[in-house]
Every structure is written in structure tokens, then in C-alpha cells.
Amino acid sequence: MTKFWNNISKFPRFLFSVIAGFFLTTFYTIFELLKEKNKRLITSIIIIIFTCIMGLILRQMLGIK
Template sequence: MTKFWDNIKKFPGFILSVIAGFFLTTFHTIFELLKEENKRLITSIIIITFIGFTTIILRQMLGIK
């Protein structure tokens, strides 16, 4: 039973490292795309469109006007 509680104690550190790894991997790729001048405009448009659509969808789902 002590082995179980040892694993439970390690879980918050594990989940934080997974989340940090996800964001680092994602943002590293985006920053690499932004370094190239010809891809900067396209990447910016895609990011702004994604944020805009996400905002619209969440407002409609939550009933916020």
C-alpha cells in the first residue's frame, strides 16, 4: 500500500512535466516558423484565425454576448 501512495505523490510532478513538455514542443515549432520571413504572415493569420474561431465558439457555447 505504501508503494501506491508513493506513486500518488509523484503524479503532480509528472502531470506538470507533461503539460510543460506539450507547450514547449508546440511553441518551439511556432517560433521556428516565425523566424522565416515568408512563413511569418501565414503563421500569424492561422494563429489569429484559430483564436478568433475559438473565441466565437466559446461565447456561443456559454451564451455570452
């Protein structure tokens, strides 16, 4: 039973490392695209459009006017 509680106590650290790894690998590719001048404008426009669409979808789902 001690082994079980030992594993449970390690879970928050594992969860944090998985979430941090996800965001680091996701944003690394975006930052690499932003380094190139010819792709900077297109990447910025895509990010802005994606953010706006997600905002609109969430407002519609939550009923916020």
C-alpha cells in the same frame, strides 16, 4: 501500501512535466516558423484567425453576448 502512496505523491510532478512538454513541443514549431520572414505573415494570420474562431465558438457555447 506505502508504495501506492509514494506513487500518488509523484503524480503532480509527472502531470506538470507532461503539460509543460506538450506546450514546449507545440510552440517550438510555431516559433521555428516565425523565424522565417516569408512564413511569418501567414503564420501570424493563421494564429489570429484560429484565436478568433475559438473565441466565437466558446461564446456561442457559453451563451455570452
